[in-house]
Amino acid sequence: MRWDQGVKQILLCDSDLVASALCCFATDLLPINGEIFVMELIFRADAYAKSCEAVVQKIDEKGVWLDRTIFYAEGGGQPGDKGVLIGPDGTKRTVANAIKGDGPETSVHVLAEDAPALAVGDKVTAEIDWDHRHTLMRMHTAMHLLCSIVPAGVTGGQVGLAKSRLDFDVGETTLVKEDIQAALDGLSGKDAPVTFRWIDDADLDANPELVRTMSVAPPRGSGKVRLISIGDDAIDLQPCGGTHVANTSEIGRIVVGKIENKGKRNRRVNITLEDPA
Numbered sequence: 511m512r513w514d515q516g517v518k519q520i521l522l523c524d525s526d527l528v529a530s531a532l533c534c535f536a537t538d539l540l541p542i543n544g545e546i547f548v549m550e551l552i553f554r555a556d557a558y559a560k561s562c563e564a565v566v567q568k569i570d571e572k573g574v575w576l577d578r579t580i581f582y583a584e585g586g587g588q589p590g591d592k593g594v595l596i597g598p599d600g601t602k603r604t605v606a607n608a609i610k611g612d613g614p615e616t617s618v619h620v621l622a623e624d625a626p627a628l629a630v631g632d633k634v635t636a637e638i639d640w641d642h643r644h645t646l647m648r649m650h651t652a653m654h655l656l657c658s659i660v661p662a663g664v665t666g667g668q669v670g671l672a673k674s675r676l677d678f679d680v681g682e683t684t685l686v687k688e689d690i691q692a693a694l695d696g697l698s699g700k701d702a703p704v705t706f707r708w709i710d711d712a713d714l715d716a717n718p719e720l721v722r723t724m725s726v727a728p729p730r731g732s733g734k735v736r737l738i739s740i741g742d743d744a745i746d747l748q749p750c751g752g753t754h755v756a757n758t759s760e761i762g763r764i765v766v767g768k769i770e771n772k773g774k775r776n777r778r779v780n781i782t783l784e785d786p787a
């Protein structure tokens with residue numbers, strides 16, 4: 511079977527992709543010093559938020575925990591955000607990375623080694639490196655488009671600034687670079703809106719066609735799932751906790767690079783952006 515002759519199949523993501531793709535709750539409860547705090551991950555609702563005001567809740571070996579943040583934590587094949595935390599004294603502390611804390615719905619700010627200390631209770635302004643994030647948003651959304659046109663299970667992937675890749679369990683299917691390129695070029699002119707909504711088991715029961723349409727079936731019994739949809743005709747529909755552009759027109763042309771042989775059944779498809787800036 512050639513890749514373009516099949517129907518979209520259920521994708522079987524690797525555990526890291528699943529951890530991100532199926533992140534289910536908008537917030538986690540953080541027990542800190544006997545009290546319960548809710549960490550608000552603003553990027554889940556608004557990927558275009560570039561800064562926010564927040565209060566330091568905890569500082570540990572992982573980094574700085576805020577009550578709310580716009581920093582996406584590294585995971586699911588997507589790098590964490592970089593940026594700064596501006597403390598009450600106006601001093602900028604460089605955030606070298608954001609990583610998950612004790613749950614998938616946490617994001618902890620890893621400060622550069624020479625950054626001045628912060629204290630619990632400090633009010634800070636968090637600012638992300640927007641150019642870095644927006645390129646990752648374009649790349650991440652491009653991966654959804656690639657995913658939508660290759661009818662094979664995903665076994666891994668990595669979003670990067672210069673290059674991204676998805677690994678597919680293609681079985682007997684042959685991937686043809688020129689065909690994938692043509693399909694992506696066909697999609698790139700659609701200027702498709704990227705939207706999300708939260709669904710739960712009741713929504714799935716009421717709309718069984720959703721599961722048939724989705725390229726990744728959501729987990730049941732795990733609370734709310736963030737469902738990403740690309741285009742009015744659902745070019746791609748799958749649970750995902752990552753950051754996406756609002757419209758595929760922001761991606762520009764996606765260029766298919768090497769298709770690498772990664773074993774008998776596995777092929778790695780590399781992509782770059784024609785306009786990487």
Ligand SMILES: [Zn+2]
Nearest residue numbers: 738750751752
């Ligand atoms: Zn996504």
